[in-house]
Amino acid sequence: MITRKLSDIARMAEGSVPDLFGEVEIKGVALHPEEVRPGCLYIPLSEDQGDKLELAEEAVRRGAAAMLRQAGHIEEYPGQIPSICVEDAKTALLKLAAAYRKELPARAIAVTGSDGKSTTRDVLATMLATTYKTFQTEGGVDHPLTDLACAILRMDESMEMAVFELQWNEQEDLAEQAGFIRAEAAIITNVGETQLKVLGSRREVAAATMKVAEGLLPGSLLVYNGEEPLLGEMLASANKPDGLLTYRFGSSDTCDIYPIAIMNELEGTCFKTNLPTASYFRVPLLGLHNIMNALAAAALSKYMGVCDQDAVTGMNSLERSYSRLVPMYTRSGAVIFNDSLSATPTSMKAAIELLKELSGYERKIVVLGDMTDLGPDEVRYHKEIGAMLTAPEIYKVFAYGTLARHIASEAGKGQPPGRVKWFQEKAELIDAVAAEADNKDAILVKGSKMLGLDELVEVLTGV
Numbered sequence: 001m002i003t004r005k006l007s008d009i010a011r012m013a014e015g016s017v018p019d020l021f022g023e024v025e026i027k028g029v030a031l032h033p034e035e036v037r038p039g040c041l042y043i044p045l046s047e048d049q050g051d052k053l054e055l056a057e058e059a060v061r062r063g064a065a066a067m068l069r070q071a072g073h074i075e076e077y078p079g080q081i082p083s084i085c086v087e088d089a090k091t092a093l094l095k096l097a098a099a100y101r102k103e104l105p106a107r108a109i110a111v112t113g114s115d116g117k118s119t120t121r122d123v124l125a126t127m128l129a130t131t132y133k134t135f136q137t138e139g140g141v142d143h144p145l146t147d148l149a150c151a152i153l154r155m156d157e158s159m160e161m162a163v164f165e166l167q168w169n170e171q172e173d174l175a176e177q178a179g180f181i182r183a184e185a186a187i188i189t190n191v192g193e194t195q196l197k198v199l200g201s202r203r204e205v206a207a208a209t210m211k212v213a214e215g216l217l218p219g220s221l222l223v224y225n226g227e228e229p230l231l232g233e234m235l236a237s238a239n240k241p242d243g244l245l246t247y248r249f250g251s252s253d254t255c256d257i258y259p260i261a262i263m264n265e266l267e268g269t270c271f272k273t274n275l276p277t278a279s280y281f282r283v284p285l286l287g288l289h290n291i292m293n294a295l296a297a298a299a300l301s302k303y304m305g306v307c308d309q310d311a312v313t314g315m316n317s318l319e320r321s322y323s324r325l326v327p328m329y330t331r332s333g334a335v336i337f338n339d340s341l342s343a344t345p346t347s348m349k350a351a352i353e354l355l356k357e358l359s360g361y362e363r364k365i366v367v368l369g370d371m372t373d374l375g376p377d378e379v380r381y382h383k384e385i386g387a388m389l390t391a392p393e394i395y396k397v398f399a400y401g402t403l404a405r406h407i408a409s410e411a412g413k414g415q416p417p418g419r420v421k422w423f424q425e426k427a428e429l430i431d432a433v434a435a436e437a438d439n440k441d442a443i444l445v446k447g448s449k450m451l452g453l454d455e456l457v458e459v460l461t462g463v
Contacts, residue, residue: 178215333439369447390414
């Protein structure tokens, strides 16, 4: 984390501090009182709710060594703590992080796209960590630059690599975010239906996503999904940095890196790439979509100097998350694949295809919830998912949520009577799935996070 004298912090944030307090040592920053650790700098932002003076006093009680004081708001700050005076707290935070980032030696990598960002970020960071001291963080949704600034200020100066997940935001686009972290490489996982409600079409989603390339440093590398025509089209017209290198991943030989052999296991997937020196990789994740994420990470890690054997070791050591289609077991002995933290048409189709391809189960059951923020075509997208569920491989369909009713109605057109059920109440859904599941079943659970389908998984597995 950032460790500087208060006078240095003031200089970096373009604020002022009395000479009397200039030697105060600062270790880290906190935006909220509950985040305060002894010796840190407390930075209250205007977005905070509640009594500003009361919050600041709580930060002091928790051990804040100093705070930012916004000009014109002296009544909101306690008088017993050293303060840096600034015009605007958020602007000062961003200036402080930007100045600190310039002093850090770490090479920054941006990971973005509609689906698979977090998985790709984690795989890449795990591979890089075999060779370098590696920092990773998540992307912010409501205030990306603020979240990125806090992430930068948490970085130790010993870090050699930093992997940032970037999330498109209407106010702070990906070019601005990539430039802020001083990224010299980026991955675009895909173009899906995320943000359709705001952007209106996949073409506009692709355009917004390709903005990340415009924020890269000169001579950077862009790794992107070579099987998405819209990305190639947007790249051609993008305001690219000088000397930009590009590398495409995908499932076929039209791309620079692709799998030539795939073997699925219950606990993960093995694959070999077309690269002549590549060994077999094993990633503890399921599905072709996760192989694509792993390919992007493998390409980037190789560019950054990770040798083949370390790359294989790193990918295999990925810590499995029970929200990423990792098999879990219900009390009745059924295998459940939990993917309940997000849902888009692209990711839901991929999960259903994975379930259909699994062998060794007598019955395959899907529990699907609403997909949110899809704009005016949301009903059509849900019906398309329902149409996939008429396949004979799917034994029963449980749908939950207002929009998921369209999944159920479409699936019911091709399933025998009684095999498709729609629920408006979560408790009824949980009871029905629990009563149905037995040790011959594979169950997929997927829906938008706001639906809370992870509660169903917790009840079924006891985890």
